[in-house]
Amino acid sequence: MNMLKEEANRCLMCKNPRCKQKCPISTPIPEVIQLFKDDQIEIAGQLLFNNNPLSAICAIVCPHENQCRGNCIRGIKGKPIEFYEIENHISMKFLESVQFNKPNNLLNDRIAIEGSGPAGITIAFILASKDYKVTIFESKEKTGGVLRYGIPEFRLPKDILDKIHEKLIQLGARIRPNTLIGPVLTIDKLFEDGYKAIFLGTGVWNPKTLNIKGESLGNVHYAIDYLKSPGVYNLGKKICVIGAGNVAMDAARTAKRSGVEEVYALYRKGLEDMSATKSEI
Template sequence: MKNNKTTREADRCLTCKNARCSGGCPISTAIPQIIELYRNGDLDKAGEILFENNPLSLICSMVCPHEDNCMGNCILGIKGEPVDFPSIEKEISTKYLNENVFSQETKLDDRIAVIGSGPSGVTLAFILAKKGYKVTIFEKHSKLGGVLRYGIPEFRLPKDILDTIEKRLVELGVKIRYNDLIGPVNNVEKLLEDGYSAVFIGTGVWNPKPLRIKGETFGHVHYAINYLKSPESFDLGEKVAVIGAGNVAMDAARTAKRLGADKVTVLYRKGIKDMKATKTEIREAEEDGVQFSLYTTPKEIVDEGIIVTQTKLVVDIDNNEKLRNIDDSQTFLQYDSIIIAVSQNPANNIVSNTQENIETNKSGLVLIDAAGHTTKNGIFASGDIVTGARTVVEAVVSTKKVAAAIEEYILNLKK
């Protein structure tokens, strides 16, 4: 049975022939076609199309930056409210994922090793397992999902969705090895020796990027990526500062507020318009009671809080904006806990334990060619481990291309 709200939204859609919404979607979702099928009550066909195009369609309907993608390009949004396609996509994809039994198209002898069960790993596993490959996922945590489970709060992405995804992968014959960190014991050479035709690295970026200021190692200081793994484990106190301006910072701030912190303040060295977080994330953080201290730069962390300097944007003679510290503006702000959320870097457990180097850039991100092949034969990669922290849908887009490249690589091995 269709939802009344989503039905109204579907009826508002103009089903444009040259749909700007589809053009604005990184994975080119056929939005007018999906909405037309929805109107006609053919949710099963709509769900199939969505899943075949994007195995993480349900997740993307909940965590994508829609204001920049589909909704941000809806023609109705020029003078009014854009069509809420994410709600339609969520309803369709929920039904499809919950009610369909997945099966392999055929049975193949080739084995694929997938390191990491985040967006890239799950996407690759779905695509190749469905085609008949023997897929094994190696996950360092005790549950599937990677950043989807350990980096996105429950209120944004319910974890039972990931449990359903795991069931569907198992239906496709995917084997999952939990608490298994590739590198220290078994490395990629061992995987190839054991007969895996190809190895895919989709481990994401889990090492927090430090501020490099004095006091950062004190006991009341935490990194957002660590906090979000198990926020219930932390006793942050009543007053919490979150340093950062991206979606991870908003997630950490909103989580701290929802778990009982009386005052949560986001500190950022520039203004609202410069924040990397989406407008929706910022608005929802404000609705949750999160406060913002803008043009505030951390200088030193002390036992009782943080010392900051006020900043301002100035325009130079070439009309370029530059950030400057305001003289004599240093001040002390009292907080019980400090959460640092200024980006993440990749871990090097795979690269450092590989005999023949997998080349990386200076930030530790894995270097690949246009097909997703690393500098080591048979080893592929995509997602955040290649690009740095990006959106879920961007990871899916790049991984679909790599899945095709892996198939081609395996076929060439047999010639």
């Protein structure tokens, strides 16, 4: 806590904060830091949550070196402000302490959300907080989408997703796991049952193929599929990961942690061109 306060005190409180400008969702970083310095952690947490219900997750998985951290004025001649650590502390405190109340007078409009990944969860929070009747349809057994099934535990602890799931329930959202829209429950059926709108957040689960000979062989696997359940794969003692993005690094690190003795990453360009963040590399 003291170290975070020291970090907050280093902030220059810029009038035109580049950290906020380079954040894809314009997180009010100076305002949050000021509230944190004033010990207004609950208000800071509410501010972060209202701006982004997944702030606790973004504080962990966002490429900060390209966004807030990478554009901090402090970083020009020294060490940039590690705002994401402050954000994570505040956001987790907020999730652990806040108690949402289910609205007493829900609107008549019923909204269906297909998919409980980042987009589905965010829109569910927004609509549920506005008193809409929200039902989330998730094809897998737990909510989270790519956050749960595509990012390894060592990068994103899944208990955060469980806490977010709990908060959705508190707000009155209904969740139907193991329910895929299409084969049995169709979109037409949802409209027949009174849903006024449907949000489609199905995710990007189809892997990017190389379209080269050999991709169908038994010793070739797609990273996005591997990361869903690495325990069911028998990779042997030596593997090669083709690519140098964050997903490739996640696959490589997961394989190493799963007992593969030699893991190599094959990339067509130089180290300086790798798209994965430096922390991942």
